[in-house]
Amino acid sequence: MPDPPDALEALRRENDFLREQLERLRAGEDPTEGQGLLQLFVKHSPIYAFIKHVTPEVSRVLVASENYADMIGVPGSQMAGKTMHDLFPAEFADKISLDDWEVASGGGILHLDEDLNGRHYTTIKFPITVGEKRLLAGYTIDITDRRRAEEERRDLQASLAQSDRLASMGMLAAGVAHEINNPLAYLLVNAESLVEDLPTLLPELTGAGAQDFSNRLQEIISGAHRIQRIARDLNTFSRQDGLELVPVRLQDSIEHALNMVSNELKYRARVIRDFQPVPRVMATEGKLAQVFLNLLINSAQAINVGKGTGKEHEIRVRVWTENDQVCAEVSDTGSGIPEDVQPRIFEPFFTTKGIGFGTGLGLSICRNIVSGFSGEIGFSSCAGQCTRFWIRLPAMHGEPLSVPTPPRLHSVEPHVRGRVLVIDDEPGIRSAITRILVRRHEITAVGSAEEAMALIMGGHGFDIIICDLMMSKMTGVEFHAWLVDQDPDLARRVIFITGGVFTQGTAEYLSLVGNLRIEKPFNTEEFRKIVDEHVLSARDGSES
Numbered sequence: 207m208p209d210p211p212d213a214l215e216a217l218r219r220e221n222d223f224l225r226e227q228l229e230r231l232r233a234g235e236d237p238t239e240g241q242g243l244l245q246l247f248v249k250h251s252p253i254y255a256f257i258k259h260v261t262p263e264v265s266r267v268l269v270a271s272e273n274y275a276d277m278i279g280v281p282g283s284q285m286a287g288k289t290m291h292d293l294f295p296a297e298f299a300d301k302i303s304l305d306d307w308e309v310a311s312g313g314g315i316l317h318l319d320e321d322l323n324g325r326h327y328t329t330i331k332f333p334i335t336v337g338e339k340r341l342l343a344g345y346t347i348d349i350t351d352r353r354r355a356e357e358e359r360r361d362l363q364a365s366l367a368q369s370d371r372l373a374s375m376g377m378l379a380a381g382v383a384h385e386i387n388n389p390l391a392y393l394l395v396n397a398e399s400l401v402e403d404l405p406t407l408l409p410e411l412t413g414a415g416a417q418d419f420s421n422r423l424q425e426i427i428s429g430a431h432r433i434q435r436i437a438r439d440l441n442t443f444s445r446q447d448g449l450e451l452v453p454v455r456l457q458d459s460i461e462h463a464l465n466m467v468s469n470e471l472k473y474r475a476r477v478i479r480d481f482q483p484v485p486r487v488m489a490t491e492g493k494l495a496q497v498f499l500n501l502l503i504n505s506a507q508a509i510n511v512g513k514g515t516g517k518e519h520e521i522r523v524r525v526w527t528e529n530d531q532v533c534a535e536v537s538d539t540g541s542g543i544p545e546d547v548q549p550r551i552f553e554p555f556f557t558t559k560g561i562g563f564g565t566g567l568g569l570s571i572c573r574n575i576v577s578g579f580s581g582e583i584g585f586s587s588c589a590g591q592c593t594r595f596w597i598r599l600p601a602m603h604g605e606p607l608s609v610p611t612p613p614r615l616h617s618v619e620p621h622v623r624g625r626v627l628v629i630d631d632e633p634g635i636r637s638a639i640t641r642i643l644v645r646r647h648e649i650t651a652v653g654s655a656e657e658a659m660a661l662i663m664g665g666h667g668f669d670i671i672i673c674d675l676m677m678s679k680m681t682g683v684e685f686h687a688w689l690v691d692q693d694p695d696l697a698r699r700v701i702f703i704t705g706g707v708f709t710q711g712t713a714e715y716l717s718l719v720g721n722l723r724i725e726k727p728f729n730t731e732e733f734r735k736i737v738d739e740h741v742l743s744a745r746d747g748s749e750s
């Protein structure tokens with residue numbers, strides 16, 4: 207701390223200095239010349255500040271704040287007299303000089319955002335006229351941190367919106383699939399068993415009459431199979447795909463997506479599949495299907511419906527391998543993407559579609575999903591002609607080029623009549639299962655896990671149990687956990703049936719216990735075979 211006399215002296219000097227500056231200002235002198243107050247103001251300014259003398263040829267610094275040392279490594283005190291070309295890269299200096307002259311020669315206030323050496327700046331320039339001289343003053347603020355924070359907030363907002371969209375789509379799909387699958391299961395089983403039982407039920411019906419009856423039933427069955435495929439495809443999107451990646455056939459995901467949008471596509475374009483045999487990739491089927499769904503919808507939306515009614519346009523889906531990568535592309539002969547739009551299409555919320563038609567999230571979701579599988583996504587497009595989106599994913603190690611589809615189940619000989627307990631709270635499902643199994647096995651069907659527990663506790667023996675997972679009171683999982691304690695052998699012989707919806711907890715339980723799970727609606731023949739197999743192996747197990 208200075209001694210009192212020194213402090214007094216300092217105050218007096220300060221006072222003299224201020225008075226002198228004020229007098230110079232009052233006298234109308236140019237305060238930018240000499241050691242003016244203004245000069246000190248600029249020198250110490252915490253934001254970048256400058257005053258320049260500007261001619262059409264050159265823009266030269268008169269005063270600048272010291273902190274320019276942070277921006278360009280030269281403090282304000284060493285900038286006086288320097289031109290823009292002395293201080294900045296040539297191209298940038300050209301631009302500054304041009305802007306400076308525009309402002310100083312009467313262009314008014316200029317507000318601009320600029321990037322230099324990876325940082326963002328916002329600058330305000332304004333003219334000062336002192337006699338004949340054209341001067342210019344301004345401020346520059348470093349907004350890099352603010353920009354980054356804004357970008358982070360935007361990214362966060364986008365990722366929240368993305369997961370929201372995925373979650374609500376998944377929930378909707380799951381709900382619809384579940385509601386459809388239960389009634390569909392007994393519709394199919396009854397129609398199929400009617401075909402089988404027709405000669406016994408209506409022996410008097412022969413010839414053309416019988417044929418007509420059977421044809422109508424077949425139509426019901428094929429319609430129901432179509433609903434089944436749609437429900438399965440919907441289910442792919444609802445699946446609570448965990449973080450764990452599993453081997454997935456790319457073609458299957460594409461087929462699920464194609465089925466979902468077939469109606470959208472068929473009035474717009476011919477859909478061409480060009481699938482070469484490829485190894486599987488590590489992914490989750492639902493998310494991969496989501497990628498193709500988004501790409502296919504974009505293609506459909508790029509083609510005007512009505513014109514050519516689907517004849518002249520083409521949407522082509524290709525799958526092939528290149529080096530160690532599995533590649534797929536969706537291309538269309540739609541509107542194409544204008545060049546000025548191309549750099550932005552992967553940005554979250556960027557859309558060229560009107561309100562209610564696009565949220566601009568489709569492609570950003572695709573990119574997130576694909577990069578989550580260590581893959582890449584890209585595109586090429588000719589405005590007005592065509593667009594091609596491609597993805598590349600690493601092929602699974604040691605996979606043969608072509609992966610055959612799993613073999614269908616073979617029937618098990620010889621047939622053994624078993625005791626089968628069916629637990630389902632839907633009466634329609636109970637009677638459908640009973641109907642398809644009753645000739646081969648002894649069936650006991652109950653509507654709740656509690657009734658099943660009473661039977662087991664009462665000493666009823668069963669070879670296998672077919673149990674619904676989602677029941678209104680006790681769930682299939684809770685019942686199974688109880689059975690594991692009571693009779694672990696029988697617990698291993700439980701086959702779960704499901705309408706497609708289950709929680710993460712249920713999924714974890716099922717993968718832990720490893721019991722077979724069959725999705726409703728089931729194919730009558732395959733269902734019988736599975737039950738036969740299980741009964742046979744239950745008997746083998748108890749004999750050995």
Ligand SMILES: Nc1ncnc2c1ncn2[C@@H]1O[C@H](COP(=O)(O)OP(=O)(O)OP(=O)(O)O)[C@@H](O)[C@H]1O
Pocket residue numbers: 500504505508538540541542543547551552556557558559563564565566567568569570593
């Ligand atoms: N196949 C395509 N043909 C022409 N333009 C396309 C195509 N695919 C994407 N685009 C352009 O890219 C933009 C962004 O696509 P994106 O799928 O991310 O969002 P969106 O389709 O607009 O909305 P959302 O998918 O959320 O419903 C689209 O608005 C469109 O301009």
Ligand SMILES: [Mg+2]
Pocket residue numbers: 500503504564567568569
């Ligand atoms: Mg889209």
